[in-house]
Amino acid sequence: MNIESLQETKPTSKKLAMLNESNQIIVSVVIPTRNRPQIVARGVRTALAQTLQSIEVIVIIDGPDQETVNVLSQIAEPRLRVIELSKNIGPSGARNAGVREAKGTWIAFLDDDDEWLPEKLERQLEVANNSHYDFPVVASRFISQTPKGEFIRPTRLPNLSEPLSEYLFARNSFFKEEGCIQTSTIFVQKELMQKMPLEEKFYRHEDWEWLLRVTAMEGVGVEFVPEPMAIWHSEMGIKRLSNINDWQYSLDWIRATRNLVTPKAYSGFIATMITPSASSVGDWKAFFPLLWEAIRCGKPRPIDICLYLIMWLFPQQLRQKVSSILTNKFKK
Template sequence: MQPLVSAVIPTKNRPSVVTRAVKSVLQQTFWRLEVVVVVDGPDPATAKALQQIDDPRLRVLVLPNSIGGAAARNAGVAMAEGEWIAFLDDDDEWLPQKIQLQIDAANRSQAKFPIIACSVIAHTPHGEFIHPRRFPEVKEPLSEYILVRNSPGFGEGLIQTSGIFTSRELLRNVPFRDDLRKHQDWDWLLRVANLEGVEVQFVTEPLAIWYHSKTQKSVSNTHDWQYSLNWIKENRSLVTRRAYASFIMVEVGAQASAQGKWQEFLPLLWEAIRYGSPKPIDFLLCLGFWLVPRNTRRWLKGLLGEKQNLEQPLSTI
C-alpha cells in the first residue's frame, strides 16, 4: 500500500539513537507511513544497526559522501513516496499518536500548504519541560514568534524540527538550504512563511521528545556569534524590525558573551538599533546575558517558574 506519510531521518555515526528514533516511527498508531533514513556518508555501524529492524516500511539511503544534515533531509524528501513529510532528528523520538493527530489537523486545514507543528517534551539535564511555552497570537509575524524573546526562559516560541509536518510538494518546491551550518529550520520557515497557501498551525499536545542537551556538542548549540550575525543580516528582508533587533541582542549577544567578546557589545547593540526596532525587554534581556552569570540565570528561571507540570491536560487545535 502506498504510504501517505514519509518520516525523514538524517543520521550520521549514531546507531543507537537512530534505531530508537526509527522504532518510535514504526510504533505510530497511524499505519500508512514509511521511514526514510538518510545515512550521511559511509557508516557501517549505523547501516548494520538499521538492518536489524525487520519492517518493510523502513527504507535506508546510504550516501557515498557526507553532505550535511540539510542536504540529507532534502535527499530524503526526494526519495519519499508519501504525500506528507514529517521530519525527525536522529536523537529524538515521537510519541505514538503524533502522526495521526497531525494528519487530522492537516485534513482540517483550509490552507493549500499547511505546516503542522506541535509541542514537544524537552528532555534536558535540568529536567523536562513542555515547549513552546506559548503559541502564536493572531496575525503575529512568524519571524517574531520564533526569533523574539519576551521573557528570560528558553522555549517561549518554538517550532522544533522533529515536530514539523508538511506537504512533500512544498518541500520539493522550497528545499532546505544545504549551505547552512546552523539555523536551517528557521531559515526554511522564514522563506516559506509568506508564500501563497502556506499557513503554520499547531497541535498543542506534546507529540515528540526532544533530547536537548547543552553538554552534547552539535552545530546548533556551538557558540558562533559571527555566523549567526551574518545569517540574520542576510535574511533581514524576511524578518520584522523587532525580530531583527531581538535576534541580535539576545541570540547573537548570548553567543558573543559566552565567548567573552566584550568588544562586540556596542557594535551589536548599534546594529540592532540602527536596522531594528528593539523594545525595553530586549535591552533588559541583552544586559542580562552579558552581565548575569549563567548559573544565576538558571536559578532565576527556576524561581520564575519556567518548569511546567507535564501532567497538565493540553487541548488539541
C-alpha cells in the same frame, strides 16, 4: 529493512510487499544521521511505533558510516529504508535527499537524537486535513528533556496575524523558548518541499530560514497541535549543530535573512540568540557592535534591551538556574 545507495531507487520485493499491503504510503518520515547509530535507532523505533501505520521511515546516512548501517539492519521492519550517501552533504542536503526519495504525500522530519510520542503523526495529519491553508505547515509542542528536568515548549502558540519571525525571535517574557518550532515537529506536504527545498548552504538555522521563506508564499500557513508530540533531548555528551557556539555565523545568517524578518524580530534575534553565544565565551568586544546592530537595523523594545544586558551581565548557569526555578514554579 532495506539498505540502499542513493542511485538504487528501484523498489525491492520488500518495498513492493509493503506497498501492496498498505496500498498507499501517507507519510514519509525523513531522518538524517551520521555516526550516532544507537541514538538514531532509538528515534527510528519511535517513528515506527506511530499509531498511523501507513508510513515509511527513510534514514539518510550522511556519508559512509558502516556502524550505523549495521545497527539499523537489526531492525526487522519493511517500512524502514536506509540510504547511505557516498559523501557528507550536511543536514539540509540529507533532508532534501530524503524528500526526493519519499513516496508519501506528507513529509515529517525527525532529528536522529529526538523521539516522537505514538500519536504524533495521526494528530498532525488530522490538523492538516482540517486546515484552511492550501499548504499547512503543522508543528506541535514538545517535551524538552534537560539535566534540570522536563519542560513543555513552546510556552505559547502564535497569535493570529503575528509575523512568524516575531513569534520565533521576539520574546515577550524572560523565558527561553517562549515561541519556537522544533525541526522534529515539522509536518508538511511533499509538494511544498519540492517547490521550496531547504537551503543547503546553511549548516545551522536552516529550519528557521526555510520556515520564514516558505510562510511568505501564498496559501502557506503554520498550524499547531497544542499538546507535546515529540521529545527533544538536551543530553550531556550529545553534540548538536544547534548548540555550536559561533555567534559570528549567527550574525551573518540574520543579516542574510533580514528581508524575511521584521525589525522587531531582528533585534530580538540579536538579543536572545546571538548575545548569549558571544557572552558565554567572554567576547566583550562585541558588546557595543551587537547593540548598535540591533538599534541600527532593528527596532529593539525595552524588553530586548533588558534581555541584552542580562545575557551579558549574568552567567549562563545562573540564568538557566533561575529560569528552571521559575518555570517549575509556574508549572505548579
